[in-house]
Every structure is written in C-alpha cells, then in structure tokens.
Amino acid sequence: MAIIKYIPLQGLISKALFICALPLLFSCQPKTEPNAVQKILQQGVLKVGTRYGQTTYYHGAEGPQGFEYELVAGFADYLGVQLEIFPYYNLDELFPKLQSRHLDLVAASLAITPKRAEHFRFGPAYQQISQKLVFKQGQQWPKTIDELDGSLSVVASSSHAEILQQQQTEHPDLHWQETNESDEAELLEQVLDGELDYTVADSNILSVIRRRHPELSIAFTLGEEQQIAWLLSQNIDDSLIAAMIDYFGQIQSDGRLTALEDKYYGHVQQFNYVDTRMFISAVEKTLPQYRDWFEQYSGNLDWRLLAAMSYQESHWNKRARSATGVRGLMMLTLATAQDLGIKSRLDPKQSIQGGAKYVQHLIDRIPQRIQEPDRTWFALAAYNVGWGHVEDARILTEKQGGNQDLWVDVKQRLPLLRQKKYYKTTKYGYARGNEATDYVANIRRYYDTLMWLEEQRMAELEAEKELQQRQNLEQKQLQDTQSADLQEATAD
Structure with missing residues (x-):
C-alpha cells in the first residue's frame, strides 16, 4: 500500500532546468559545485545498488525484473538518464558502496529503522511492511518471544536483526544468529527443510514465497509496521530527495505506483494453505496428463497461464460441470464451443484448444492502448463474466475518476455491478463482478506458483544433465586410461 504524500513541485524539477529548482530545499548559486542531481545529469547515468531477490531484482525470461527494479528504472527515465544496476548478495557489501558514494542510491526494499537513520538519509516512503516470526507448519506454534525454543537465524545487518536487538532488552533470554551466507528466501527454505527452527521475514516477501511453500507459518508479528524507502548517503544534498518526492508524487497520482504494486503483490494478499497444497499436488499428479496439449494449443499465450486458467475453471477435471451448464477442462458454454467448432467439450484436447482460442479472441478485442499485463487480466475477467460487463466496469471506473485502462482500478469497480444503484446505469x-476479480486473482496465484515449480523442474533437469555429462566424461577417461594401460602392457 502506497503511503506517499504528494507534494506538487509545479514542474520545477525538469531534466533541463534543475539548476535553479527548489530554492527552499537547497541553495541555487551560479558557478558552484554541481548538486547531486546535476552530477547525475552530467554523467547521464543513475547508479543504483540493490540486492538479489524475488521482490527486488532478478533476471527473468524477458530480462531484469523485480518491483524495485521497475520502480527505479522509472526514476531513471524521469531524470532522463541511463540506469546502471549494481546487485549485491548481502547488505554488508551494499552499504559501504553507498557510504563511499560509489552509488547514487540503494533501492532494495529496505525498512526505515533508527539504526539506519544514524548512517543514511531516506527518500519518501512508498510501502509499509511488518516483520513476521516464521516457523514450519506442524511444529510447535510459539505465541510469544518467550516461547521460542530452537534455532533462530536472520540476515546480518537487516532490519530483522535490528528489531531482535530491540526485543532483547525486554527478553534477555532471546538469542539468534546473523548470517551473510544466506538471504531471506534461503533462510525460509532452511526452516522448511528442518535445518532451522525460526527466522524473520518481511510480510511482502513472505506473501510471495508462501504461494510456493505453503508450509511456512506465521507465529506472530514483531514490532510495529515499518515504512520502506530508498537509501542515500548521509552527506548528500537535498536535490536528489527533491527529485524523488516529485517522481513518487507523479507515479502515485497517475496510478503507476498502484499498478506496479498490483503486478507484484496484488494477487498474493490472501493465502489459503489447503488450496495451495492441493494445487501443488495437482501439478505433480494431474497436470502431466494434459501438459502437452496446453503447450501445443497455447499459441501466443504462456501455456502455464492457460493451465492455471484451466485449474481455476475445473481443477483439471475433464468431466467438470457447473450449474449453469458450462463443461470440461476449460468450462466452455455450449454456444461458445459451437462457435469455436468444438464438437465435444468433455474431450480434454478439444476443450483446451477451444479455451485457448477463446481467451486469445478476448485479448484481441481489448483496445490496443491497454498494455500488458493488464490486457491479459481484462481478458481473464471477460472469460469469467463477459466482455460486456468488463466494459461496463471500465466506463464506471472512468466516471468515478479512475483509469479505465488499468486493471488495478477496474477491479475495484467490478464488484459494484452487484449493486442496483450502479448496475441500473x-x-x-x-453481474457478479466480485467473482470475476477473485477469478483473476486466483489464476494469477496459480500461474505464479506454476512458473516457480517449472523453474525448479528445469533446474533439476539441468543438474541431472550436468551430472550425467560428468559421469560420461569420467567413464570415458577411465576407459581411455584402461585402454592405454592395456596397450602399454601389450607392448611390453
């Protein structure tokens, strides 16, 4: 949830006219040392430090990705300069680079804490998180710090370590280990594997990871909610902070910040342990029966998205049937199936083929100005409730001052179509618009989980391939050695 207070600067912060901007925040004197933003503009590069992670920065199939990466890439565009990312594996490496001014700022989903405030300055806060004490499902559930009984480890120099230090003043028996060898996600995996009893995780990161590891359970919350912000050197002038204030004000007012939060976190706000476990089990046991057809007929769609849709529709039950008469893996209506040339909705191959064609048809109907991933989310909603109702919600969104081309705005209005004062106009x-929003959110969660499971599967296959290659090489070397020994013995 964004918490920025927008302070309009009336266009003073521009890429060309930054020299005399914001006299209240910094002095503007001719022929003096350039301020921080002027230096960045002169160099044409914004140098940003971050850390590797699922919510910060990572390399995906389409290049660099991550909430923090996209956020800071937008800031570089705002300044009109190139973005240069410096990712690090731990904070003890990252912070000295900022203090020595090798970096302009750090964007790494870091909380504003009293200890950090002693060494750094902060930009405007743009998210709120809380810190959760995490344990494995099925183990003893500690309700308070005094009930902790086992190993506890957190990332060194993290806000987690800092809050544990604060808690220790009231709970002197509290002990933990700090590490630079593992990041937050790895510590959570150690809890899953039984190598560690407890760790602490930020609520936003945990909400993403629990979609893949539902056995991670929350014991309790540590401390108050914390604000997330970018970090700057303590000795930097006010110009860069002023630019950040204007940038965040712009992306909050035009909806870009909310849309970005929805892209990375909008589908993981609610967690259902049983549903997640059932889906992961179905991926292992049922999906292999239909995977080839999802891949064959997906067309321009990601086959995993199509598979996630099918699971939401039918739980991959080829004989599924609803009270309204839709049937099959993709739950097609009889009329839609006939229009698509599908003879049997209960035939898995035909159902997948028809469902893929229909959702692509819906995507093609959406105005070209609407960008991905919103185009896909609108199409999924239309698959569930019909394009006409989605269009009604878009018109209602515009009337209420929202952006009809952003899913994050329209999904707030779809549930209003159940209320007479809205749907009569x-x-x-x-329309049961709330079901359409739940429908899209569920598919996004299944899709996210399926992508991760596929990445794990491919990594395991690659590891097996490398192992087999090494074994083959060792076998060949052994055979060559034996052959050479035999030849030498024969020659003797």
Whole structure:
C-alpha cells in the first residue's frame, strides 16, 4: 500500500532546468559545485545498488525484473538518464558502496529503522511492511518471544536483526544468529527443510514465497509496521530527495505506483494453505496428463497461464460441470464451443484448444492502448463474466475518476455491478463482478506458483544433465586410461 504524500513541485524539477529548482530545499548559486542531481545529469547515468531477490531484482525470461527494479528504472527515465544496476548478495557489501558514494542510491526494499537513520538519509516512503516470526507448519506454534525454543537465524545487518536487538532488552533470554551466507528466501527454505527452527521475514516477501511453500507459518508479528524507502548517503544534498518526492508524487497520482504494486503483490494478499497444497499436488499428479496439449494449443499465450486458467475453471477435471451448464477442462458454454467448432467439450484436447482460442479472441478485442499485463487480466475477467460487463466496469471506473485502462482500478469497480444503484446505469446490467476479480486473482496465484515449480523442474533437469555429462566424461577417461594401460602392457 502506497503511503506517499504528494507534494506538487509545479514542474520545477525538469531534466533541463534543475539548476535553479527548489530554492527552499537547497541553495541555487551560479558557478558552484554541481548538486547531486546535476552530477547525475552530467554523467547521464543513475547508479543504483540493490540486492538479489524475488521482490527486488532478478533476471527473468524477458530480462531484469523485480518491483524495485521497475520502480527505479522509472526514476531513471524521469531524470532522463541511463540506469546502471549494481546487485549485491548481502547488505554488508551494499552499504559501504553507498557510504563511499560509489552509488547514487540503494533501492532494495529496505525498512526505515533508527539504526539506519544514524548512517543514511531516506527518500519518501512508498510501502509499509511488518516483520513476521516464521516457523514450519506442524511444529510447535510459539505465541510469544518467550516461547521460542530452537534455532533462530536472520540476515546480518537487516532490519530483522535490528528489531531482535530491540526485543532483547525486554527478553534477555532471546538469542539468534546473523548470517551473510544466506538471504531471506534461503533462510525460509532452511526452516522448511528442518535445518532451522525460526527466522524473520518481511510480510511482502513472505506473501510471495508462501504461494510456493505453503508450509511456512506465521507465529506472530514483531514490532510495529515499518515504512520502506530508498537509501542515500548521509552527506548528500537535498536535490536528489527533491527529485524523488516529485517522481513518487507523479507515479502515485497517475496510478503507476498502484499498478506496479498490483503486478507484484496484488494477487498474493490472501493465502489459503489447503488450496495451495492441493494445487501443488495437482501439478505433480494431474497436470502431466494434459501438459502437452496446453503447450501445443497455447499459441501466443504462456501455456502455464492457460493451465492455471484451466485449474481455476475445473481443477483439471475433464468431466467438470457447473450449474449453469458450462463443461470440461476449460468450462466452455455450449454456444461458445459451437462457435469455436468444438464438437465435444468433455474431450480434454478439444476443450483446451477451444479455451485457448477463446481467451486469445478476448485479448484481441481489448483496445490496443491497454498494455500488458493488464490486457491479459481484462481478458481473464471477460472469460469469467463477459466482455460486456468488463466494459461496463471500465466506463464506471472512468466516471468515478479512475483509469479505465488499468486493471488495478477496474477491479475495484467490478464488484459494484452487484449493486442496483450502479448496475441500473450500465448497458449490460447486473453481474457478479466480485467473482470475476477473485477469478483473476486466483489464476494469477496459480500461474505464479506454476512458473516457480517449472523453474525448479528445469533446474533439476539441468543438474541431472550436468551430472550425467560428468559421469560420461569420467567413464570415458577411465576407459581411455584402461585402454592405454592395456596397450602399454601389450607392448611390453
């Protein structure tokens, strides 16, 4: 949830006219040492430090990704300079680079804490998180710090270590280990593997990881909610902070910040342990029966998205049937199946083929100005509730001052189509719009989990391939040695 207070600067911060901007925040004197932003503009590069992680920065199939990466890439565009990312594996390596001014700022989903405030300055806060004490499902559930009984480890120099130090004043028996050998995600995996009893995780990161590891359980929350912000050197002038204030104000007011938060976190706000476990089990046991067809008929779609849709529709039950008469893996209506040339909705191959064609048709209907991933989310909603109702919600969104081309805005209005005072003014009338928003959120969660499971599967296959290659090489070397020995013995 964004918490920025927008302070409009009336266009003073511009890429060309930054020299005399914001006299209240820094003095503007001719022929003096350039301020921080002027230096960045002169160099044409914004140097940003971050840390590797699922919510910060990582290399995906389409290049660099991550909430922090996209956020800071937008800031570089705002300044009109190139972005140069310096990712690190631990904070003890990252912080000295900022203090020595080798970096302009650090964007790594870091909390504002009293200890950090002694050494760094902060930009405007743009998220709130809480810190969760995590243990493995099925183990003894500690309700307070005094009930902790086992090993506890956190990342060194993290806000987690800092809050444990604060708690230790009231709980002197509290002990823990700090490490630079493992990041937050790895510590959570150690809890899953039984190598560690407890760790501490930020709520935003935990919400993403629990979609893949549902056995991670929250014992309790440590401390108050904390604000997330970018870090700057303590000795830097106010110009860069002023630019950040204007940038964050712009992306909050035009909806870009909310849309970015929705992209990375909007689908993981709610967690259901049983549903997640059932899906992971179905991926292992049922999906292999239909995977080839999902891949064959996905067309321009990601086959994993198509598979996630099918699971939401039918739980991969080829004979599924609803009270409204839709049937099959993709739960097609009889009329839609006939239009698509599908003879049997209960035939898994035909159902997948028809569902893929239909969702692609819906995507193609969406105005070209709407960008991905919103195009896909609109199409999924239309698959569930019909494009007419989605269009009604888009019109209602515009009337209420929202952006009709952003899913994050429209999904707030879809549930209003159940209320008479709203649907009586629409073209297509009443609709269970809340079900459409849940439908899209569920598919996004399944899709996210399936992508991770596939990445794990491919990594395991690659490891097996490398192992087999090493074994083959060792076998060949052994055979060559034996052959050479035999030849030498024969020659003797």
